[in-house]
Amino acid sequence: MDNNSNGASEPLPRTLSEQAARFAELQHENFNLKMRVSYLEDKLLSLGNGVTALASDELEAEVIRLRRAVDERDHQLAEQNASIARGNQAIDALTEQLRESQAAIPQVGEVGQTSLALQNAVEAAQRRVYELEEEVETLHQELQESQNAHQRDVGTSEQWKQCYQETLEYLKREGVRALHEVKHLRDLNNSKDNMLTRSRELLEDARRQKRQQGSEYITRLKRFSEEAKRLGEQEERLHAKYQADYARLESNWMDDQTGLVAQNTFFRDEIATLRRPQRVFYQSQVLTWRKELEAITNVSTAMCSSRRI
Incomplete structure (x- = not known):
């Protein structure tokens, strides 16, 4: 080897x-x-x-x-x-x-x-x-x-x-x-x-718009709330005024009714004591007064109906 x-x-x-x-x-x-x-x-x-x-x-x-x-x-x-x-x-x-x-x-x-x-x-x-x-x-x-x-x-x-x-x-x-x-x-x-970055940007824009819209909504709601409060106070004042006017008109109507009844009674007594010609004159005068009374009554009734409505 x-x-x-x-x-x-x-x-x-x-x-x-x-x-x-x-x-x-x-x-x-x-x-x-x-x-x-x-x-x-x-x-x-x-x-x-x-x-x-x-x-x-x-x-x-x-x-x-x-x-x-x-x-x-x-x-x-x-x-x-x-x-x-x-x-x-x-x-x-x-x-x-x-x-x-x-x-x-x-x-x-x-x-x-x-x-x-x-x-x-x-x-x-x-x-x-x-x-x-x-x-x-x-x-x-x-x-x-x-x-x-x-x-x-x-x-x-x-x-x-x-x-x-x-x-x-x-x-x-x-x-x-x-x-x-x-x-x-x-x-x-x-x-x-890139898509994630774009999505984040869109989300941030949407959030910013939501915050801006939310601020605008809050401002509008505050304004509406103040307006509603003002309208409520105005409604209360108008209702109180209406109640007072109605009470006053109702009192005047009652007074007018009482006066007309007393005047009607007086005229009836006077007619009974007057002579015939005078009676005719007074009857026509009473008829006129009755029509006036009826007109006043109709006006009062209409006012009561509008109050109830």
């Missing part, structure tokens, strides 16, 4: 087991990124429903962070591919050593079968061959697992990239639509504020 390959911010794993563990970490990070994308989608749905849950600056920062995360994942996958390639080279080198060791075993057996040292060397070489075979088999299995994990992660990464691209486009569309909605809501709010 190459120990100098440290292009990323983190040191690369040196064994296939460490590489598999790193793949598991990358898968976990991929899952977290998916959860973050789902969270952003929910936020955008809330934003589409009129809830301002994500500001435009936060949205832009989140998009930049996700783009950086994608670039970092691509870089890590490239380093993982390079590490797998180095693992393949190491397996090829071990396989070559295994073939050389297997080729050296017969030669050692032919040259020094009688020598104990050569026999020990052969046994050591055979043990080394077995160890190399086991190591090669283990490396093959780890490499296969790493390749499978790499293929799965590459497929997941491609799907995630596509999902990220779609989410990014969706975020852009929703961001533009959200900006338009915010502008519309601001315009609507300004319109409502």
Whole structure:
């Protein structure tokens, strides 16, 4: 393995087991990124429903962070591919050593079968061959697992990239639509504020007019009250005057009636004592007086009738 390959911010794993563990970490990070994308989608749905849950600056920062995360994942996958390639080279080198060791075993057996040292060397070489075979088999299995994990992660990464691209486009569309909605809501709010201001002005004008009209009504009511009071006093004075005039006219009428009755009696007595010619004269005079009395009586009756009305 190459120990100098440290292009990323983190040191690369040196064994296939460490590489598999790193793949598991990358898968976990991929899952977290998916959860973050789902969270952003929910936020955008809330934003589409009129809830301002994500500001435009936060949205832009989140998009930049996700783009950086994608670039970092691509870089890590490239380093993982390079590490797998180095693992393949190491397996090829071990396989070559295994073939050389297997080729050296017969030669050692032919040259020094009688020598104990050569026999020990052969046994050591055979043990080394077995160890190399086991190591090669283990490396093959780890490499296969790493390749499978790499293929799965590459497929997941491609799907995630596509999902990220779609989410990014969706975020852009929703961001533009959200900006338009915010502008519309601001315009609507300004319109409502203008309407509210106008309504307040109209209400204040109406209140001012009501106060002015109320003052005028109060002044007119005071004037009407004073006029009604004056008319009431005048009516009382006229009624008292009418009562006095009526009492006076009634007293005069009674006096006139009494005087006329006494005068009528007097004339009857005088007529009875007078001679015939004088009686005729006096009768005509009495008739005239009776007519005058009747006229006076009619006038008095008319005055009484108007008093009752």
